[in-house]
Amino acid sequence: MNTFEQALQQELSQLKEGKNHRFLKSPPGKELLDVSSNDYLGLRDLPHLQKEFFEKHPDISLFPFSASSSRLLTGNHKEYLKTEELLATLFQREAALILNSGYHANTGILSALCHKDDLIIADKMVHASLIDGFRLASCDFVRFKHQDFKHLENLLQRHASTHKCIYVVTESIFSMDGDTTDLQALLALKKKYGFILYLDEAHAIGVRGDKGLGCAEEAQCLQAVDLIVGTFGKALASQGAYLICNQIVKDFLVNKMRSLIFTTGLPPVNVAWTYFILKQLSDFQNRRNHLQQITQNLRNELTKFSNFAVPGDSHIVPVVVGSNEQAENLSGYLQSKGIYALPIRHPTVPKGTARVRFTLHAGMEESQINLLIEALKAYEAGLE
Known part of the structure; x- marks a missing residue:
């Protein structure tokens, strides 16, 4: 074992001693x-859904199992376009953008949008993917105590005059504590201070709202949240992620978002399955x-x-x-x-x-x- 591997082994041993060693696990058996x-x-293992999907797509063998390119080259299959159009219609917004994963979304969106004179203020408990995105952004970021909107307002008051644009970032349902954020309280602060609100609905899409569109639908504020992000890989039993936004934001990201530009797109057959699930989400x-x-x-x-x-x-x-x-x-x-x-x-x-x-x-x-x-x-x- 060389010096490099010895250093890695020492750190792994420390993780094991602290009962914090991770390893890849197989899915549990039945x-x-x-x-x-x-x-x-509970959609992942429903045979009738899969059967219906194949019945509606007798030509499924013609759907590519790989995009074989980024979406900006030759990978922008028609299934992307129809699914983004459906998402925009469902959310009653101008545009939607499909991304490869929640990680791609959260590391790429703010790092593309934010400039050096901007500021990100995020809930202390936001997902690691968002934190990585903040670190990639060219602006500063600070954290407010989890679900403490008085602390958030103090930070807004302190920084409102010193930054060109402020992004407030939170999740609708937090995965570690399982708690739901108060969107109306956030929107009251948004009205007062004029920040851009970024809402991650990864754990709410599909399970909250009359149509399953998440907590923003449940709180009747789909139009008021500037940037709504969610995943297809949880309740929707698929793969990938989405951003709901205005058209100008989408156009900007297509030009500037590195985690969109420099990666192969999702397999079109997978996007077709996502469309199939989204079409019946309200059911x-x-x-x-x-x-x-x-x-x-x-x-x-x-x-x-x-x-x-x-x-x-x-x-x-x-x-x-x-x-x-x-x-x-x-x-x-x-x-x-x-x-x-x-x-x-x-x-x-x-x-x-x-x-x-x-x-x-x-x-x-x-x-x-x-x-x-x-x-x-x-x-x-x-x-x-």
């Missing part, structure tokens, strides 16, 4: 109840209602536990236990009971707040929720 995926609507209301019901049932039961903290108010239900080791222990115990729930550890979350996070999906039955509750009761009893 014998385990999976409460760690992002398949919130999944029963699945959204069921998801809300089982989430509320689980949260109601978890309030009775004394050894766990359960933050949030969404279908993402974290059980905070403390140390990385405690989170690993709970995860391992649940797996022994047939439940696949993975630990979320420091430094992904603050030290002392490691957790096991349950991401519920609409394909789950009440009996499975009860299985989870009984397993947690048994685990807690063993702590006392």
Whole structure:
């Protein structure tokens, strides 16, 4: 082992000692109840959806399985255009832009839009992809305390006169605490200070709103949010991401956004599947209602536990236990009971707040929720 590899091995050993070593995992088998995926609507494994897709596309073999180029060269297949048109229609906005992933979106949009005299102010708990995007931008960025809009206003007051343009960045549903942001409060501040609002709806698209368009639809403010980002790879059981914006923003990004310009596009066959799911998104209301019901049932039961903290108010239900080791222990115990729930550890979350996070999906039955509750009761009893 050379010096370079020895240094890597030393750092890996430190990660293992801190119970923070990561490795790639295979999907759980059918014998385990999976409460760690992002398949919130439970669409991924529905055979009738796949069957209907193939019936509607008898020419599917003619759809390219690779774009074979960036969208600015020869990769801009017609499926992109019709899906972007559908997105703009659904959101009642001027334009939409399809991107390869949420990571491509969040690292590319603000790094393209922001200039050196601008400022990004972001919630402390925004996703790592957004933080990487801030670092790539040519402007400064600061953070406000999680969901603390008084702190946000203090920062706006302090910086309003010193920066040309301010971008406020948040998520509608935060993946670590499972809490929902107060969009009306943010929009009141937007009206007062005139900033650009960037909203990441990755965990809300599909599961919130009457048509499944996310929390901005639910709050009736689709027109008021400047930049709405979401993914197809969670509740919509597909791949890729989107930006909802005005046409001039789209045109600018097509010219300036490096994570769009310098990458091969998504496979057109995949974009066709996304279009197929989007066309019937509003028809999944029963699945959204069921998801809300089982989430509320689980949260109601978890309030009775004394050894766990359960933050949030969404279908993402974290059980905070403390140390990385405690989170690993709970995860391992649940797996022994047939439940696949993975630990979320420091430094992904603050030290002392490691957790096991349950991401519920609409394909789950009440009996499975009860299985989870009984397993947690048994685990807690063993702590006392």
